Amino acid sequence: MRTAYSVETVRAAERELMARLPDGALMQRAAAGLAAACADLLGRVYGSRIVLLIGSGDNGGDALYAGARLARRGAGVTAILLTPERAHTGGLAALRRAGGRTAGVDAAEASIERADLVVDGIVGIGGKGGLRPEVAPLAAAAARSGAAVVAVDLPSGVDVDTGEVRGEAMRADLTVTFGTHKPGLLIDPAREYAGVVRLVDIGLALPSEAVELEALQHADVARLLPLPAAETDKYRRGVVGIAAGSARYPGAAVLAVAGALRGGAGAVRYVGPAGDAVIARFPETLVSDRGPKKAGRVQAWVVGPGAGDDAATVAEVLATDVPVLIDADGLRLADPEAVRGRTAPTLMTPHAGEAAALLGVSREEVEGARLASVRELAARYAAAVLLKGSTTLVAGAGGTGPVRVNPTGTSWLATAGSGDVLSGLTGSLLAAGLTAVDAASVAAYLHGLSARFAADGAPVGAHDVAEGIPGAWRDVRG
């Protein structure tokens, strides 16, 4: 499991470790890791031209010490001191001893233009707000120059704890982060500014109860996949009910069933007006037109994809005492009191637009503040929430505790119907007995992986994503 911690937790762990180490030892660990990552990126250090952008804090100190190490290996290193009187004293002395030069902001753009590598040591976890106006042009110059950009700890200008980007920020090809990932490195829009993230172990001891974000990896997902035992039957594997589709949107029903058939439940029951379309495509589906209550036993329901205005079905499903996933139209039709009052687990799966409507804010606000939005929805509805998008997030009911971030997402998934496939897949995992948070995060993982495999660099349709799910399972199980 990859984890991320808040600045507060990182700072506390740093203080604890610093008290036990000689002065400056921690910064040397960080600088050594940073210099090694820069050297790997450059390939050849000797003769390379490196520009360091140096702010007023320890983040600049890391960059200066790393610059000194690279200068000793024959790189031409120029440090641009953005606030010369406040640059890290020890780091500056080390750079000068190693033959590095310093320059003021006036010389910065010309140096950046000729550089092979630009190191962003402007701010790290102590940064507040976007880049200052006088520094913003340097970010643009770095982006123009063709030099590789390495951010120290995190790209300057992004919000480390939330992934929000409220002003100008550096865009890095590589971010070398220390001790642990930070939320801003895993959540869009900031994640996009970070490029590839390399974690350098500096010996921090971080308490597991303070985890802010979790990103499942292959091994975690493999452990959570429901596998049929030797003596099982379809009912013991779980039956998932899909209440979806309408005369107008029969395709949503077909796609949700397509996802559900690949999620590990023993049987898929479909309830709604699109039974003929579903049976034509998937004859193994148990179809009923008698409404959720009379459809027969299910262990979890999916309600909402393509549901149009059928509020009665949504209410009927919410009144059951099994786990319920509410998606798409269902989110609009569900009575918030009925959701909050449920005793069995509830999982809501909005995209940013649907989340915005539920929260009464704009879509841009949700996209700019995903972590806060998913927690807020989970708190308001006392339900688990999967917020779809460029980084899909999953919060547990109530919104406290670690939020899961899906690492397999791909923009190829931004295609009509892919959410219907996800809802069916997730419902199937719920029926098979996974918790709401596990079902949502495992489904998002498989769904993203499947889309990557199916796309392989070309557009995919939602049905391709559904068909690729077994391949994603096999890949995860190794």
Ligand SMILES: NC(=O)C1=CN([C@@H]2O[C@H](COP(=O)(O)OP(=O)(O)OC[C@H]3O[C@@H](n4cnc5c(N)ncnc54)[C@H](O)[C@@H]3O)[C@@H](O)[C@H]2O)[C@@H](O)CC1
């Ligand atoms: N504490 C430690 O032991 C370690 C810290 N390390 C490094 O130290 C960094 C944190 O250092 P600091 O706490 O000194 O904080 P930073 O270096 O991140 O920034 C603090 C300084 O930046 C200024 N500032 C804040 N926002 C700004 C903005 N938007 N534009 C320009 N200036 C801004 C502040 O006035 C302050 O002087 C970490 O990110 C990491 O790189 C590493 O060396 C590992 C060890």
